[in-house]
Amino acid sequence: MGIKKYKPNNAGRRNMSVSDFAELTKNTSPEKKLLRAKRRTNGRNNQGIITVRHRGGGHKRQFRLVDFRRNKDGVEATVASIQYDPNRSARLALLKYVDGERRYIVAPEGLKSGAKILSGTGAPPNLGNCLPLAEIPLGAEVHNIELHPNRGGVLCRSAGSKATLVARDTETGWAQLNMPSGEIRRVPIKCRAVIGVVGNIDHMNIEVGKAGRSRWMGRRPHVRGTAMNPIDHPHGGGEGRTKGGRHPVTPTGKPTKGTSTRKKRKPTNKAIIRRRKSRRYGVLKLS
Numbered sequence: 001m002g003i004k005k006y007k008p009n010n011a012g013r014r015n016m017s018v019s020d021f022a023e024l025t026k027n028t029s030p031e032k033k034l035l036r037a038k039r040r041t042n043g044r045n046n047q048g049i050i051t052v053r054h055r056g057g058g059h060k061r062q063f064r065l066v067d068f069r070r071n072k073d074g075v076e077a078t079v080a081s082i083q084y085d086p087n088r089s090a091r092l093a094l095l096k097y098v099d100g101e102r103r104y105i106v107a108p109e110g111l112k113s114g115a116k117i118l119s120g121t122g123a124p125p126n127l128g129n130c131l132p133l134a135e136i137p138l139g140a141e142v143h144n145i146e147l148h149p150n151r152g153g154v155l156c157r158s159a160g161s162k163a164t165l166v167a168r169d170t171e172t173g174w175a176q177l178n179m180p181s182g183e184i185r186r187v188p189i190k191c192r193a194v195i196g197v198v199g200n201i202d203h204m205n206i207e208v209g210k211a212g213r214s215r216w217m218g219r220r221p222h223v224r225g226t227a228m229n230p231i232d233h234p235h236g237g238g239e240g241r242t243k244g245g246r247h248p249v250t251p252t253g254k255p256t257k258g259t260s261t262r263k264k265r266k267p268t269n270k271a272i273i274r275r276r277k278s279r280r281y282g283v284l285k286l287s
Helices: 201-205 211-216 267-271
Strands: 003-005 017-019 035-037 062-064 077-083 092-097 102-106 130-132 141-143 153-155 163-169 174-178 184-188 192-195 272-274
Touching: 017 201, 077 102, 153 192, 184 267, 267 272
Parallel strands: none
Antiparallel strands: 003 017, 035 062, 077 092, 092 102, 130 192, 141 163, 141 192, 163 174, 174 184, 184 272
């Protein structure tokens, strides 16, 4: 894909850029049987209380049912089209199986309309194929990775994300993956992953350009705490402009910087071999 930049004819167009959508298949429409209504929560819980601030409004969307499990084994599918999904940064590929069934999958980079795709044990390690980590060659780049067998992929599903299979031990039944953050994590070799890198790699380089475009995506204005009154935020008030007089906190007084947000007793902590912020190796960031 590429990025289209606008001419600075006005303040809103200056520094604005969008995707050129060159990878999408033209003259296609979403598969109606795979569409569902998307109910808005606007950052509120079941009691109507705001739990996530600065959410609301935005353009109306329909949710696409995406096949993250890839459990239709041994049945060849043809890529019917590459389509846009308003609910995620990646593109979707519409698969048409030999038996007539159609499913959406996250489209990897380089997948074209008309390509053949296969899932399950014994599938060749080609682009877009889904197979267990036990059968994927070492050093391969994968995405849509499962953490538990047959539960569906949960890792590396956003635009441009990938993980590298660096090691595998058939005796213990674990495989080691180098994650995009630099974290090294072990996953059961029975878990499945898809060969390739998630498409729409240049998504991170798109510039919104104006506040109204953020409102289209359902993001409301974010007001600084130092600009509020003391009754509204712990950073508010003071004579003149101040930084709040205390360490950064939320409106409820919870620290927002320098504290760990991961649970200390989370069961999957034992699966992390090397953290992305390691005392021994420092802050890791792999390209």
